[in-house]
Amino acid sequence: MSGSPNQGTRSGIDKLADVGLATPRSTAAIAVFSVVNPASANRYDHAKCASCSTATPSSNNAAQPPAAVSITRPQPRAAGPRDPTSTGRHCRDCPYNRGMAKRRKQSVEKYHDRVAARYDDSYEDAYWQWHDEITWDHIKPHLPTDQRAPVLDLGCGTGKWAAKLSKSGYAVTCVDISRSMLERADTKLAEAGDTLATLLQADLCDLSALPRNQFALALAMGDPIGCSESPARALKEIRQTLAPGGVLIATFDNKLSALDFYLSKADPKTMEEFLRSGRTKWFTRDHDERFPVHTYTPSQLRNLLAAAGYEVVDMIGKTVLPMRHHRHVLEDSAARRRWMKIEKSLHRDDSAIGRASHFQVIARAGA
Ligand SMILES: C[S@@+](CC[C@H](N)C(=O)[O-])C[C@H]1O[C@@H](n2cnc3c(N)ncnc32)[C@H](O)[C@@H]1O
Numbered sequence: 001m002s003g004s005p006n007q008g009t010r011s012g013i014d015k016l017a018d019v020g021l022a023t024p025r026s027t028a029a030i031a032v033f034s035v036v037n038p039a040s041a042n043r044y045d046h047a048k049c050a051s052c053s054t055a056t057p058s059s060n061n062a063a064q065p066p067a068a069v070s071i072t073r074p075q076p077r078a079a080g081p082r083d084p085t086s087t088g089r090h091c092r093d094c095p096y097n098r099g100m101a102k103r104r105k106q107s108v109e110k111y112h113d114r115v116a117a118r119y120d121d122s123y124e125d126a127y128w129q130w131h132d133e134i135t136w137d138h139i140k141p142h143l144p145t146d147q148r149a150p151v152l153d154l155g156c157g158t159g160k161w162a163a164k165l166s167k168s169g170y171a172v173t174c175v176d177i178s179r180s181m182l183e184r185a186d187t188k189l190a191e192a193g194d195t196l197a198t199l200l201q202a203d204l205c206d207l208s209a210l211p212r213n214q215f216a217l218a219l220a221m222g223d224p225i226g227c228s229e230s231p232a233r234a235l236k237e238i239r240q241t242l243a244p245g246g247v248l249i250a251t252f253d254n255k256l257s258a259l260d261f262y263l264s265k266a267d268p269k270t271m272e273e274f275l276r277s278g279r280t281k282w283f284t285r286d287h288d289e290r291f292p293v294h295t296y297t298p299s300q301l302r303n304l305l306a307a308a309g310y311e312v313v314d315m316i317g318k319t320v321l322p323m324r325h326h327r328h329v330l331e332d333s334a335a336r337r338r339w340m341k342i343e344k345s346l347h348r349d350d351s352a353i354g355r356a357s358h359f360q361v362i363a364r365a366g367a
Contacts, residue, residue, distance in 0.1 A: 004282050004293045005261035006253055006357045106203070108227055108291035109177045111284060112157075116180035119158050126330040127323055134343065135221060135251075136164065138316055138360055142217065142247050143168060149216035152241065154204055154250075155224020159185025165219070166194040173198040173210070176224075204234035210241045218242060220250035223358065226294040227282070235308035242365040248310060249362055251318065255295035257357045298353060301361065310363035316347040317356025324357070 105113070112119075139161075144151065147169040153162040156174035162185055165172045172189070174197060176182050182199050189197045202209055204220070205228050218238055228234045238248055255278050262271040274280060278295045296304065302312050321343050323330060330336050346352040353359065 003284075004253060004258070005280050006257035006295065106177065106229075106291070107289050108282075109179075110286075111282065111289035111291060112176075112178035113180040114289065116158065116178060116184050119181070119184070120160075123160075125327065126336070127327040130323065130330050130336060130340065131319065132160075133340065134316075134318060134347075135161075135360065138314075138318075138362070139219065139249055142249060142313075142362055144170070144216040146216070149243075150214055152210075152215045152218040152238075154218055154220040154238065155222060155227075156185050157181050157222060159188040161219050161221050162197065163188050163192045163194070166192055166197060170217075171196055173200065173215070175200045175202050175204070175207070175210070177201065177203050204228045205230055205237060207237040207241055212240050213243050215241050216243055216246050218246070218248045218250075220248065223251050223253055223293070225250055226252050226296070227291055229292065231294050232304060232308060235305065235310070239309050239365045244365065244367045246365045247313075247362060248365065249360065251358050251360045252301055253293055253295040254317070254354070254356055254358055255297050255300070256354050258295055296359070298350070298359065301359060305361065305363050309366045311366060312361060312363050314348075314362040315353070316360050317353030318347065318358045318360045319343055320346040320349075320352050320356045322355075322357075 143165075149170065151165055151170045151172055153159070153165060153172055153174045154176075156162050156176050157178075158181055159174060162172045162174045166189055172194070174182065174185050174189075176185070179201050182201055186197075186199055200209060204224060218241065220238070225231045225234045225238075235248075242248065255275075258274065258280060259271075262274050265271075278300065280293050280295060281290045282293055284290060298315060301315070305312055321339065323339070323343075330339060347356070
C-alpha cells in the first residue's frame, strides 16, 4: 500500500519509515508514442491505423520506420470531427512503436505500471461512488455543447473518465505516462464500444505530439499535474493543446491537509521545508517508485493557473467532509443523498474548502 500525506483520491497509505522531502530528479525528456494493447492489436490494421495513415505510405500499406525518431516523430491524427474510416488507434508495427526510445522510466511511471492491474479494484466501494458522483456533477456543466469537439483525458489511468466522455458521445484522446494504464484504458474503451479513441503515452510536461489549439476540454483527474516534475510546465503544455476558451478540469492536492502528517513527525525543519516548497512525495515501499507530489493552498493554485494563462471559473474542495474515514455512513442510499447535499452546501465555501484533501478546478484557457 502507498500514499501521499494528504490522501483522498488514492488508495491506502504506507506505514512510513521516513518523511524526507523528495529530491529533484533529472527531467529527461520522455519520448512520445502511442500504445498498442497486445491483446487488442490484431483488431487494428495498417489501413485504419492513425499513425500509418499519417506516415509516408508504402506499397504494402505498412508504415516506414522514421529515419530519425527525433526529427520524424509521427503525429497523432489531427483532432477534429470523427473519421469513420479510422480507428484512431495504432497498429503494432507503426512508426510510433518503432520510435519508442529506450529510456529510464520515471518513478511515477514505474509505480503506475506496477499498480495498473489492481488499480480499479481499490476504487470500488460506496465512498468512491460518492466521490465519483461529485466529480462528474462538477464536470457535466462544462462538457462542450458540440459533441464533435475533441476532448482530452490527461493522466487517464485505466480510462474511467475517458469511458464516461466516450459514452457521452465525444471523441477522446487519452494521455498517460504509464503504458500499463493505457492498456487498461484501451480495453475499457473497447468494452464501451469506442473504436475511435486515440491513446498516447506521454509526459504531461511534453505534449508536443498533440495538435495545438484543438481541444475543447481537457480533464486531468486524480492529480496528474501535481505529480509531474513541473506543474507550471504541464499547465502551459496543456494550454497550448486547448482551443481558445477551451476548459481544463483538474484536481490538485491541498497543501493544508498534509499538515497533520508533518506535525506527527515532530520535526519543525521538515514542516518548514514542506510549507516553503509545497512539495512532498508519494510514499511507497520501493524508493525508486516515489514520485513528487506538488501541493497547493487555494490561493497558490489560483496564482499557478493565472501564471500559466488560465482564468479560474470555479473551484470546489473535494471532499470537505472527511468521508474517506467514515465510509460506513454512505452505505445507506437515502443517507448518501443527504450527505451529498451537505457536502455540496460546503464545497464552494472559501474557508470550508481548506479542509478538503483535494481541489477540483474549472479553468478557461486565455486566448
Ligand atoms: C491517480 S491516477 C488517476 C487516473 C484517472 N485520471 C482517474 O481519475 O481514475 C493518475 C494517473 O496519472 C498518470 N500520470 C502521473 N503523472 C503523469 C505525467 N507526468 N504525465 C502523464 N501521466 C501522468 C499516472 O500514470 C496515473 O495513471
